[in-house]
Amino acid sequence: MKTSFIKRGAIWLGAAAVSAAMTTAAWAEPLKVGFVYVGPVGDHGWTYRHDQGRKAIDKAFGDKVKTTLVESVKEGADSERVIRQLAASGHKLIFTTSFGFMNPTLKVAKSFPNVRFEHATGYKQAKNVSTYAARFYQGRHIAGLIAGKMTKSNVIGYIGSFPIPEVVRGINATTLALQKVNPKATVKVVWVNTWYDPGKEGAAAKALIDQGADVIMQHTDSPAAIQAAQERGVWAVGQASDMTHFGPKSHLTAIIDVWDNYYVARTKAVMDGSWKSDDTWDGLKQGMLQMAPYNAAIPADVLAMAKKAQANIIAGTVHPFAGPIKDQMGKEKVPAGKNLDDGSLLSMNWYVQGVQGKLPK
Amino acid sequence: METLTAVLITVIGAATPLVFAATGELVAEKSGVLNLGVEGMMLLGAVAAFAVALTTGSATLGILAGAAAGAALALVFALLTLTLLANQVASGLALTIFGIGVSALIGRSFVGVPLQRLPQLDLPGISDLPILGPLLFSHDALVYLSILAIPATIWFLERSRAGLILRAIGENHQAAHALGHAVIKVRYLAVMFGGAMAGLGGAYLSLAYTPMWAENMTAGRGWIALALVVFATWRPGRLLLGAYLFGGITVAQLHIQGFGFDIPSQFLSMLPYLATIAVLVAISADGARARLNAPASLGRIFYPEA
Numbered sequence: 267m268k269t270s271f272i273k274r275g276a277i278w279l280g281a282a283a284v285s286a287a288m289t290t291a292a293w294a295e296p297l298k299v300g301f302v303y304v305g306p307v308g309d310h311g312w313t314y315r316h317d318q319g320r321k322a323i324d325k326a327f328g329d330k331v332k333t334t335l336v337e338s339v340k341e342g343a344d345s346e347r348v349i350r351q352l353a354a355s356g357h358k359l360i361f362t363t364s365f366g367f368m369n370p371t372l373k374v375a376k377s378f379p380n381v382r383f384e385h386a387t388g389y390k391q392a393k394n395v396s397t398y399a400a401r402f403y404q405g406r407h408i409a410g411l412i413a414g415k416m417t418k419s420n421v422i423g424y425i426g427s428f429p430i431p432e433v434v435r436g437i438n439a440t441t442l443a444l445q446k447v448n449p450k451a452t453v454k455v456v457w458v459n460t461w462y463d464p465g466k467e468g469a470a471a472k473a474l475i476d477q478g479a480d481v482i483m484q485h486t487d488s489p490a491a492i493q494a495a496q497e498r499g500v501w502a503v504g505q506a507s508d509m510t511h512f513g514p515k516s517h518l519t520a521i522i523d524v525w526d527n528y529y530v531a532r533t534k535a536v537m538d539g540s541w542k543s544d545d546t547w548d549g550l551k552q553g554m555l556q557m558a559p560y561n562a563a564i565p566a567d568v569l570a571m572a573k574k575a576q577a578n579i580i581a582g583t584v585h586p587f588a589g590p591i592k593d594q595m596g597k598e599k600v601p602a603g604k605n606l607d608d609g610s611l612l613s614m615n616w617y618v619q620g621v622q623g624k625l626p627k
Numbered sequence: 628m629e630t631l632t633a634v635l636i637t638v639i640g641a642a643t644p645l646v647f648a649a650t651g652e653l654v655a656e657k658s659g660v661l662n663l664g665v666e667g668m669m670l671l672g673a674v675a676a677f678a679v680a681l682t683t684g685s686a687t688l689g690i691l692a693g694a695a696a697g698a699a700l701a702l703v704f705a706l707l708t709l710t711l712l713a714n715q716v717a718s719g720l721a722l723t724i725f726g727i728g729v730s731a732l733i734g735r736s737f738v739g740v741p742l743q744r745l746p747q748l749d750l751p752g753i754s755d756l757p758i759l760g761p762l763l764f765s766h767d768a769l770v771y772l773s774i775l776a777i778p779a780t781i782w783f784l785e786r787s788r789a790g791l792i793l794r795a796i797g798e799n800h801q802a803a804h805a806l807g808h809a810v811i812k813v814r815y816l817a818v819m820f821g822g823a824m825a826g827l828g829g830a831y832l833s834l835a836y837t838p839m840w841a842e843n844m845t846a847g848r849g850w851i852a853l854a855l856v857v858f859a860t861w862r863p864g865r866l867l868l869g870a871y872l873f874g875g876i877t878v879a880q881l882h883i884q885g886f887g888f889d890i891p892s893q894f895l896s897m898l899p900y901l902a903t904i905a906v907l908v909a910i911s912a913d914g915a916r917a918r919l920n921a922p923a924s925l926g927r928i929f930y931p932e933a
Contacts, residue, residue: 306731306842308738338843423885456884457892463846464837465644466877469637473881476633488844489739490837497744512741512839623887 297359297537299323300352301335302345304364305462311487311506312461312523313337316363316386319525326530330537341366346373353378359536361529362386364461365430371395382541384532387432389612391543398528401549402432403439403611404579405521405557406483407586408572409503410443412518412560413451413481415568416501420451423474425484425491427461429626431614433485439586440483441620447571454479454622464490475500481518492517508558519572520558528554547608551580587611592619632758634882639770640836642874644669644828644845646773648852649859649866650780651697651824656856657784658817659797659924663719664704665825666849667726672697672826673833674730677737677840686745690769690830697826698819700726705818708928709811715926727843737840745769745835769831776824780863793817797922800929810929825849854903861920873899 301320305313320333334357339345345367352360353374361384362371368388375383375395383395391397413422422444426433441453454477456470468490471482475498482502484491489512495502496513504510504520528546535541548554557576560569578584589600594617600606617625648665655662675696680689704722707713745767754765784790793813796803800810828848833840851873859866880895 308731308734308840308842310739310841314738454885454887456881458881459893459896460846462843464839464841464844465641465832465846465848466881468837469641469878470881472633472637473878473885476630476637477882477885488837488841489839490841493741493837493839507739511739623884624889626891626893 296330296332297327297533298355298357299331299333299533300357300360301333302339302348302352302360302362302364302367303335303337304339304341304366305487306337307335309462309487310489310509313363313487315506315523316361316525319529320361322526323529323533327533327537331533339367342370346370349374349383350377353381358382359384359533359541365428365432382536389431391545393543396532396542396544396546398544398546398548399432400523400525400554401547402521402523402555403435403586404549405555406436406439407443407579407584408557408575409483409519409521410440411447411575412564412568412572413440413483413501413503414444414446414448415571416518416564417448417451417481419478419480420448421478421480422451422453423471423477423479423482424453424455425467425470425474425482425486426455426457427486428459429457429615431612434617434625435611435614436485437621438614438618441618442586442591443575445620452620452622457626458486460486462487464488467491468494471495471502472498489513504558510558510561515563517558518561518564522556522558524554524556527552549579550576551582593617594619594621632762634878635762638871638875638878639766640874641877642870643770643773644831644836644848645852645855645870645873646776646867647769647828647831648825648849649855649870650773650776650863651821651828652852653856653859653861653863653866654780654784654793654824655701655817655821656925657797657861657922658793658814659800659922659927659929660705660708660814660818661715661719661926662701662704662722662818662821663716663853664700664722664726664849665821665852666845666847667723667730668697668700668822668825669829669832669845669849669852670726670730670843671700671733672829673844674734674737674829674840675826676830677742677833678733680834681737681740681742686834689834690827693826693830693834694823695826697829698823701819701822701825702815704822705815709814709818712928712930715928723849731842734840734842738842740840742834742838744838767835769827769835772827773831774867777863777867784863794922797924800924800927804929804931811931814929825852828852851899854900858903858906860906861922872902 303313307317339348359382363386365387371385387399388397444451458466467486471491471494480500482495489509492502492509492513495516502516510517585605587606589604590602591600672693676689676693679692707718708715754760804810855869858869
């Protein structure tokens with residue numbers, strides 16, 4: 267009887283010790299944060315900037331976090347497998363950084379209610395799925411103003427990836443700004459149906475230049491278009507990262523995404539338990555979007571105009587989608603004195619007047 | 628007219644890496660070895676060429692490094708499939724995946740570094756001719772090399788003794804072996820030639836087409852090259868035609884969009900593959916005629932003792 271009591275006590279003590287050890291282990295265990303990228307980290311564009319954000323988390327929290335990345339993940343079924351894998355392997359916060367990861371993210375989120383998900387550029391939230399994006403169109407507005415002043419042929423070439431609202435919005439913002447300063451200028455769009463294929467992006471840039479474009483804009487991720495513009499002696503605007511050194515003569519500016527602060531803030535929120543599902547859409551004001559250094563060849567008055575527009579957007583006195591806005595058929599979409607609301611911006615699937623060609627459906 | 632010239636020059640650029648990679652694969656397949664690792668070998672060639680050209684400042688060394696790197700990776704494949712008798716399809720796929728990874732690893736410090744484009748060889752006087760000058764006489768050395776590779780390959784396969792032996796081995800390795808030909812040795816050389824050519828295709832991408840290194844920058848061109856070999860029914864002349872057709876369609880669909888024609892760009896993107904499928908169907912439907920050109924021992928493992 268006595269021995270069995272001692273035995274039982276020992277077992278109980280042992281169990282307590284084990285559970286205590288586990289608790290400390292749980293405390294010491296770093297928070298695992300996962301990232302799913304659509305392109306390679308070395309694309310020097312979109313994915314590269316997200317990876318800079320991941321590094322910012324590493325820097326901010328040191329041993330308290332452990333970040334994992336999976337790059338070049340195809341949008342669709344393959345991405346679901348990758349996201350599920352991350353969730354199942356103990357990642358408590360997962361960033362999925364492409365529009366096409368939206369449904370896979372939501373699907374996985376359903377089976378892992380305790381894991382927090384952050385989906386970039388999407389529009390569907392859930393209890394444990396936040397969305398975030400930068401108001402790229404603010405940068406496109408500034409790029410459009412500059413392009414309108416710099417073009418001589420009055421044709422702006424625009425390389426589109428996929429006809430999703432985010433890309434269409436950029437094309438429209440560019441066109442509206444462009445026509446404000448140069449009503450004769452139009453935008454020619456070529457869709458390459460890929461986010462990342464340097465060869466194809468370069469060929470698209472050359473095709474647009476051959477058809478008369480003298481300013482090339484892109485919503486794809488590699489610097490190939492900048493190189494093509496440099497080679498042919500026309501202007502270009504970079505995407506996601508500063509691409510100046512790929513075409514120092516042609517690079518007017520670039521619209522740079524800066525995810526660092528947001529990523530650090532969301533990681534911190536998970537750590538202190540204040541994380542809530544949210545929809546963040548920040549822009550120039552919050553610094554999620556920045557303009558790369560302007561090319562020295564831009565005349566002073568044009569530069570002043572660009573900087574003024576930037577300041578006005580930050581101050582909130584200028585909205586890139588201020589009415590009146592007409593669609594391609596000439597139908598009024600936004601009356602004068604009104605701004606297009608965020609909901610319509612997020613689901614934009616029509617071209618404004620001044621864009622050439624038909625939007626693929 | 629000037630626009631047309633510019634468009635055609637872009638087509639040449641799009642076709643050249645395909646000509647290199649597909650010609651190399653054609654020779655390897657003629658010897659009876661199916662190497663699906665073209666994409667991986669192109670990538671390794673691209674990164675090696677870029678790295679060497681950037682660090683030494685010599686484009687020539689870069690081109691040689693690209694070819695050498697492609698051949699080196701092909702040697703690994705040859706070792707696996709010819710000496711260790713591993714399955715060719717599986718090894719080729721593994722080679723592609725390996726090539727993607729290892730090229731990204733090597734290229735880590737070269738991301739975002741610009742490089743001077745491969746110089747164009749201008750012939751004074753002739754290059755200034757209207758239309759013909761820019762179209763025919765103002766390209767870089769690799770473009771000329773890719774075109775010269777075609778008659779050279781035709782001569783080798785059709786006219787030279789070594790080429791006849793290579794084809795005999797590809798048709799029936801047992802019979803060739805019985806006649807005393809060194810099946811394994813010839814296949815080693817053919818596979819390595821294929822690798823070197825794929826490496827040159829990669830070098831063209833990273834030195835001339837888009838002079839930079841970016842991960843996975845071939846973006847599927849190795850697979851197009853593989854399809855091209857079938858499309859050309861193993862004939863180098865048709866291969867050249869096919870490569871320019873594939874390159875032409877890629878560029879044309881961008882122009883068609885720019886002009887605002889209402890054809891879905893996705894439809895145009897799939898045309899080259901549709902054509903390949905059509906050729907494949909033709910081969911299986913009219914076996915007697917078309918299969919004459921397909922190496923009968925393609926993809927089959929050779930057991931020397933059997």
